[in-house]
Amino acid sequence: MDLTWMAWTWQTATFFAVIAFLLLGMMLWEYVAPGGGARVGILRFETTRGDRLFISLLMSAYIHLGWLAFSDASLWGATIASLAFAAAVFRWV
Amino acid sequence: MAQVKQDAARNRGILLRDSGPAQAAAGASDRAAGTRARRRRGREGGGFWWIVPTLYIVFLMLPIYWLINMSFKTTNEILGGFSLWPQNFTIESYVEIFTNPVWYNGYVSSITYVLINTVISVTVALPAAYAFSRYRFLGDKHLFFWLLTNRMAPPAIFALPFYQLYSAIGLFDTPWAVALAHCLFNIPLAVWILEGFMSGVPKEIDETAYIDGYSWPRFFVKIFMPLIASGIGVTAFFCFMFSWVELLLAKTLTAVDAKPIAAVMTRTASTSGYELGLLAAAGVLTIVPGAVVIWFVRNYIAKGFALGRV
Amino acid sequence: MTKTWNNKAWFMVLPVLLLVAFNAVIPLMTVVNYSVQETFGNNLFFFEGVRWYEEVLASSRFHAALGRQFLFTFIILAIEIPLGVAVALAMPRSGPWVSVCLVFMALPLLVPWNVVGAMWNIFALPDIGLLGRSINALGIDYNFTQQPLSAWFTVVLMDVWHWTSLVVLLAYAGLRSIPDAYYQAAKIDGASRLAVFRYIQLPKMSRVLTIAVLLRFIDSFMIYTEPFVLTGGGPGNATTFLSIDLVKAALGEFNLGIAAAMSIIYFLMTLLVCWVFYTAMTNYYDGER
Numbered sequence: 178m179d180l181t182w183m184a185w186t187w188q189t190a191t192f193f194a195v196i197a198f199l200l201l202g203m204m205l206w207e208y209v210a211p212g213g214g215a216r217v218g219i220l221r222f223e224t225t226r227g228d229r230l231f232i233s234l235l236m237s238a239y240i241h242l243g244w245l246a247f248s249d250a251s252l253w254g255a256t257i258a259s260l261a262f263a264a265a266v267f268r269w270v
Numbered sequence: 271m272a273q274v275k276q277d278a279a280r281n282r283g284i285l286l287r288d289s290g291p292a293q294a295a296a297g298a299s300d301r302a303a304g305t306r307a308r309r310r311r312g313r314e315g316g317g318f319w320w321i322v323p324t325l326y327i328v329f330l331m332l333p334i335y336w337l338i339n340m341s342f343k344t345t346n347e348i349l350g351g352f353s354l355w356p357q358n359f360t361i362e363s364y365v366e367i368f369t370n371p372v373w374y375n376g377y378v379s380s381i382t383y384v385l386i387n388t389v390i391s392v393t394v395a396l397p398a399a400y401a402f403s404r405y406r407f408l409g410d411k412h413l414f415f416w417l418l419t420n421r422m423a424p425p426a427i428f429a430l431p432f433y434q435l436y437s438a439i440g441l442f443d444t445p446w447a448v449a450l451a452h453c454l455f456n457i458p459l460a461v462w463i464l465e466g467f468m469s470g471v472p473k474e475i476d477e478t479a480y481i482d483g484y485s486w487p488r489f490f491v492k493i494f495m496p497l498i499a500s501g502i503g504v505t506a507f508f509c510f511m512f513s514w515v516e517l518l519l520a521k522t523l524t525a526v527d528a529k530p531i532a533a534v535m536t537r538t539a540s541t542s543g544y545e546l547g548l549l550a551a552a553g554v555l556t557i558v559p560g561a562v563v564i565w566f567v568r569n570y571i572a573k574g575f576a577l578g579r580v
Numbered sequence: 581m582t583k584t585w586n587n588k589a590w591f592m593v594l595p596v597l598l599l600v601a602f603n604a605v606i607p608l609m610t611v612v613n614y615s616v617q618e619t620f621g622n623n624l625f626f627f628e629g630v631r632w633y634e635e636v637l638a639s640s641r642f643h644a645a646l647g648r649q650f651l652f653t654f655i656i657l658a659i660e661i662p663l664g665v666a667v668a669l670a671m672p673r674s675g676p677w678v679s680v681c682l683v684f685m686a687l688p689l690l691v692p693w694n695v696v697g698a699m700w701n702i703f704a705l706p707d708i709g710l711l712g713r714s715i716n717a718l719g720i721d722y723n724f725t726q727q728p729l730s731a732w733f734t735v736v737l738m739d740v741w742h743w744t745s746l747v748v749l750l751a752y753a754g755l756r757s758i759p760d761a762y763y764q765a766a767k768i769d770g771a772s773r774l775a776v777f778r779y780i781q782l783p784k785m786s787r788v789l790t791i792a793v794l795l796r797f798i799d800s801f802m803i804y805t806e807p808f809v810l811t812g813g814g815p816g817n818a819t820t821f822l823s824i825d826l827v828k829a830a831l832g833e834f835n836l837g838i839a840a841a842m843s844i845i846y847f848l849m850t851l852l853v854c855w856v857f858y859t860a861m862t863n864y865y866d867g868e869r
């Protein structure tokens with residue numbers, strides 16, 4: 178099938194591959210340690226690993242957008258901030 | 271489920287009067303409850319509680335009346351002046367629609383893709399909703415949420431890639447393209463509603479059936495589906511409704527052969543001048559299928575809107 | 581109901597998953613791809629990085645459309661939710677009129693969206709429409725094709741006409757699930773009408789009302805067809821909401837990159853709102869069990 182209309186670039190392909198690997202990793206993690214690590218964190222409702230990953234991903238999208246809107250510095254700063262945020266989410270939420 | 275039946279019975283309370291003593295008693299007590307309710311409201315609302323829904327319905331009917339009014343006028347009369355009802359009553363616009371293949375083919379293709387979509391959505395949603403209502407499995411909650419986000423994704427975002435996607439697989443300008451594209455929001459909705467109805471059926475029924483030696487498919491078709499028949503009806507109604515009213519994707523995915531009626535309308539409005547009478551008549555005719563469908567599910571509407579789980 | 585853990589249930593979900601993924605994931609990936617490239621047609625693309633995102637975030641046009649969008653959503657929620665609840669409360673709880681009321685109220689929901697726009701167009705035209713003519717007869721200068729305020733009024737009124745019934749039907753379904761015994765108990769206690777509403781009816785409706793707010797928020801946030809047919813986004817840009825702006829950029833100006841970047845930002849916003857509502861709803865629901 179012809180896929181040129183999807184206009185792939187290696188950058189976006191990498192991006193989606195990373196997401197796919199994250200999902201795969203979550204499945205493996207679940208296989209190794211079932212139950213999802215459910216607990217009630219600082220948001221005061223029960224979250225599992227999947228929830229924490231989702232929060233991290235969604236928030237890193239917002240962090241990147243915010244960085245683009247309010248700062249001229251390199252976007253890698255936003256990426257580092259997102260990673261830190263994700264670590265915090267996995268630790269405390 | 272039992273609740274649904276009760277509601278239906280309540281709505282038909284009068285019909286049920288001679289169908290058995292127990293039901294008659296139930297009907298009578300429902301009627302008594304109704305009278306009580308009316309008395310209660312009557313006292314507290316000063317006897318005028320019915321004014322609010324009446325005014326609201328009048329407000330809803332006014333634009334529809336205006337559309338019907340316009341559809342029976344000639345274009346000259348519409349543009350010539352203002353009148354509350356047609357002065358030169360004419361059915362010319364309707365005759366034009368029923369004799370011109372461009373117009374009636376629009377209706378045929380709209381109904382075709384809506385029906386295909388309803389059948390696909392309900393069929394694939396049934397087992398999925400069963401899975402969500404009966405089992406826990408890896409990633410179930412996230413899957414459910416992801417499904418719902420698609421119900422909530424703005425179609426405008428998908429318009430252009432959809433055009434490319436369906437052109438690439440060679441379905442562009444067929445009813446199948448629109449029917450499949452509408453699955454994007456109708457399947458999640460169907461799963462959501464059906465799951466609500468299925469959760470109302472006690473699990474003991476499943477277990478008893480398995481003990482009796484039913485296989486899962488046989489149990490599902492013979493026992494389970496009749497139990498949630500009203501839920502399936504409501505779901506089909508919702509799928510019909512959202513597929514019928516959506517236009518952005520339907521217009522994007524069709525060109526000539528499978529053009530939906532609503533798109534024929536927009537084209538007519540722009541190419542052949544401003545034929546308001548014709549436009550109004552076509553509009554009236556697009557409301558008719560909806561009205562017919564509502565009439566069939568009227569006793570389940572309220573329950574259906576609560577997605578089966580109040 | 582306790583659910584059994586069974587991963588084979590995945591097979592039942594698979595057809596749904598495949599169909600929805602086909603329709604959701606492939607187009608979404610394509611939009612992401614578009615959003616980082618410049619195109620001149622003919623499937624020729626040039627990588628632009630995050631340039632479109634920067635432009636969109638800095639563009640006053642996007643900010644204006646976003647502002648209008650939030651204002652519109654806020655206004656219609658503030659009207660439709662209380663109005664819908666009020667009508668539902670005034671509905672008879674049973675009797676022959678219920679079905680009649682419900683059928684009439686559900687009717688606007690089944691009108692194709694562009695017909696809603698066309699219908700309100702001819703209903704509100706200042707010279708030949710019933711609404712426009714009546715307002716002008718009252719001595720108010722009203723012309724929705726010329727004045728932004730009139731256009732807003734018409735679009736809001738149209739949305740109220742179109743969607744309040746959804747709130748009514750949801751709230752009514754919630755009300756009907758209250759057993760008569762509750763009302764009788766309230767009567768014996770001599771509870772006021774307000775107390776009955778506050779302590780019996782509102783709690784019973786809270787779940788369906790959450791659904792109503794969620795659905796109305798989401799649907800009004802992605803409104804496109806009705807205002808497009810009614811006003812075409814005008815006069816000027818007065819009623820150009822997010823989706824209209826998006827389609828203008830993508831199809832009108834064929835600026836795919838900008839439109840795609842806008843789509844992604846738009847999508848992220850709906851995603852966040854959905855997640856907040858969904859989490860609130862499921863946790864409330866689980867707490868109830």
